[in-house]
């Protein structure tokens with residue numbers, strides 16, 4: 001245990017954020033770091049519970065949280081790092097972008113504030129990098145088996161690293177110019193600077209993972225070719241099909257999917273070329289983000305930094321409560337109102353709003369949205385709620401740039417899925433068996449393309465799990 005009385009002695013502290021006027025001038029990370037001394041006190045708050053819900057229920061990776069907290073408190077940062085890496089390939093990424101379901105499940109959060117687990121995690125791994133404790137972990141023995149991973153998001157990367165360390169030859173195919181998936185092209189630099197990702201990719205290359213970028217499987221390379229060349233194929237291609245809003249006026253200029261907007265800005269920050277003709281640009285514009293989730297919030301912060309004249313984010317669902325409600329008891333992840341760093345930077349947020357129509361200038365450029373307020377019913381026996389329009393509540397929102405951040409429906413049903421004849425489930429995701437194998441022998445799939453859009457921590461967990469199945473499958477071949 002860290003310190004038996006730590007939770008009584010110390011209050012929760014979180015890392016400071018850079019001041020808003022300063023941070024909206026650049027694309028650098030918003031969140032700072034707590035000094036190591038403060039972090040030791042924060043780790044000392046861990047009560048080493050008999051059943052650590054943070055580890056067993058909260059963290060999808062089952063990170064060994066009480067153990068690394070104790071090591072940080074004792075000043076044994078190296079051992080803390082070993083505990084961290086035992087379950088998580090990329091703690092420097094989850095340490096920056098994870099919403100920390102572990103903290104919602106921390107026993108302390110029942111009557112007080114939870115341990116700052118995410119920031120302890122980040123401090124442990126960053127210290128490890130600084131002190132040269134993290135280097136390539138090459139396998140002792142090569143198996144002679146070849147695996148191709150399609151997609152280089154967190155799931156593909158975690159699987160590739162695990163498989164390479166198990167001694168297999170691993171090649172990652174990625175259609176974008178650089179590896180990383182949403183980590184590189186979706187999440188803005190103000191949440192995750194890309195050198196963080198590049199540093200880990202260098203480690204993976206040194207461990208023997210090869211990256212073939214700018215190759216779209218299904219278009220540039222066929223699934224048949226991959227199946228013939230490799231002993232196993234892993235599809236970790238994400239859930240890229242965005243949810244649309246097919247209402248009158250959808251075809252007007254100035255209405256874009258959130259990812260198209262975010263990808264462009266990430267490319268600009270990285271120095272990649274974004275042709276002017278295709279540019280989606282918020283400077284001087286009234287921006288409306290449709291969709292109240294995290295992708296929408298990333299659009300808010302990006303539009304702010306580009307110099308939008310005004311930013312409004314609208315959401316169909318009602319405004320969540322400030323505190324955990326009785327029907328969402330600990331240790332479940334609570335539905336509460338969350339204010340992101342982007343919201344703090346200036347944005348009007350509206351809830352229970354239904355968009356009826358996009359209005360255009362002369363039928364060409366978007367000029368606004370015709371909206372109506374809605375009232376939600378109480379949940380029925382199955383927990384489902386319905387809504388009705390509030391009479392006479394129609395209103396107009398001015399907008400010359402509309403960003404659709406309504407989530408993702410499923411994996412793209414492009415040539416890769418159709419050519420291989422892969423079975424999908426009733427939600428349109430790739431269907432897999434208990435071993436992560438698709439309807440094609442030797443073709444596995446994991447993470448968002450199987451379960452739908454989720455979180456980085458779940459993607460890493462999915463990648464690690466499917467890597468175990470693939471390893472078993474390949475070793476089974478030897479028997």
Ligand SMILES: Cc1cc2nc3c(=O)[nH]c(=O)nc-3n(C[C@H](O)[C@H](O)[C@H](O)COP(=O)(O)OP(=O)(O)OC[C@H]3O[C@@H](n4cnc5c(N)ncnc54)[C@H](O)[C@@H]3O)c2cc1C
Nearest residue numbers: 151153154155175181182217237238447448454455456459
């Ligand atoms: C804007 C945004 C912000 C987010 N912010 C957070 C956050 O702060 N915290 C958090 O926990 N989660 C966040 N998420 C969710 C998280 O990023 C995803 O759940 C996670 O990245 C999914 O990982 P993945 O590896 O399954 O897929 P992805 O990250 O989507 O990677 C899939 C990769 O496959 C490639 N690919 C697809 N088809 C092919 C093909 N045919 N050939 C070759 N390559 C192909 C794609 O180009 C992509 O690189 C965010 C999501 C979005 C969209």
Ligand code: SF4
Nearest residue numbers: 059063094098102118
């Ligand atoms: S990965 Fe996320 S859930 Fe797991 S310990 Fe880290 S912050 Fe918590």
